[in-house]
Amino acid sequence: MNARTEPAPAGSDAIARPSLVRELLLVAGLFLVYKLGRQLATGHTGEALRNAHRVWNLERAVRLPGEGTVQSLLLHGDGLVHIANSYYAAVHFPATAAFLVWLYLRRPAHYVWARRVLAAVTGAALVLHLLFPLAPPRMLAETGLVDTARVYGPSVYGAPATDSLSNQFAAMPSLHFGWALMVAVGLIVATRSRWRWLWLLHPLLTLLVIVGTANHYWLDAIVATGLLGLALAAILPPGFVRGTPISLRSPHRTATTARRAQGRLVPVRAQARAEERVPAGAGR
Incomplete structure (x- = not known):
């Protein structure tokens, strides 16, 4: 998956590279606001579990494939499930950060666009986390799913009652999937390699991992895709004119x-x- 880095033609990245200090402060500020917002959504265990039952039953009603089908594939060997847990724990933030850094250095205009889209999706996700707390499928006994991170490791979460660093009742939408999909879309739009469509493997692998490790439902990824689609429709990339077909x-x-x-x-x-x-x- 080679993102070719030929110099951008004149006019394709006309926006000057934003101040690095300002960007670092902005990203840090947004991250702190998001973490504080997630903390506000903690403590709703009963409501989160009731919503989990509703989501699980809705998925069965519309005949979505069972999350257990994916997990059963991972559980064929300890090595595979360990890789999936590691991917969930270690790829999400570094991949998104590397994506933004590369755009900042090589495609400044696309960087500003991608940062705005990610901020919009994350802000909308935070609102949904507050309005609709949702326990992941690994916490719902009726799913029959294994908490693979706890059993096989590595795990990024502690016990829900004592975990003060994260909100484990923020399953919908899945920012793991939403961010991964934006990374793929951003690199497809900002590069010209004939292989750039292979970046879609990143969200595909992320989807299989978040479902197979019982951290998310299929609907979590579907809602994240919808939010990203709305953000992309409202915030167009450089060189695209509203009212013309978007390609x-x-x-x-x-x-x-x-x-x-x-x-x-x-x-x-x-x-x-x-x-x-x-x-x-x-x-x-």
């Missing part, structure tokens, strides 16, 4: 095509100016 073609290629078309117009304009300078009757 995931690279804006760099679009800019190159525009320059070639402009180059074809130059000889025509030059010929027209030459004809204007010819005296009337000179060709007779």
Whole structure:
């Protein structure tokens, strides 16, 4: 999955690179607000479990595949489930941070766009966490699912009653999946490699991991996808004009095509100016 790093054509990243200090302060501030918001949503154990029953029953009513199908594949060997737990624990934040750093250094305009989209999705997710606390499937006995992180390790969560660092009743929407999908979409839009569509493997693997480890329901990923879709519709990437069909073609290629078309117009304009300078009757 090679994100080619040719210099961006003129006009594709016209926005100057934002101040690094300002960006660091902004990201840190947003992170603190989010963590504080998640803490406000803690302590709703009864409501979170009731909502978990509702989500589980809704998934069965609409005949979504059982989360246990994915988990059974992971439980074929201790090594595979350990890898899945490690992916859940170690990839989420570093992958998103690396994505933003790369955009900041190589595609400043796309960085500003991606940061705004991620902030919008995360803010909307926080509101849903407050309004709809949801226990993950690993806490719901009727699912029959194993808490793979607790049994096989590694785990990023402590006991819900004593875990003061995270809100374990914030399953919907899944920011693990929402952020992973945005990383893939952002790299597809901002790069021009023919292999860039392989970045979709990241959200696909993330989806299998969050479901197979019993940390999320299918509906958590579906709601995250919907929120991201709304954010992408409202916050367009550089080079895309509202009212025109939105494509995931690279804006760099679009800019190159525009320059070639402009180059074809130059000889025509030059010929027209030459004809204007010819005296009337000179060709007779």
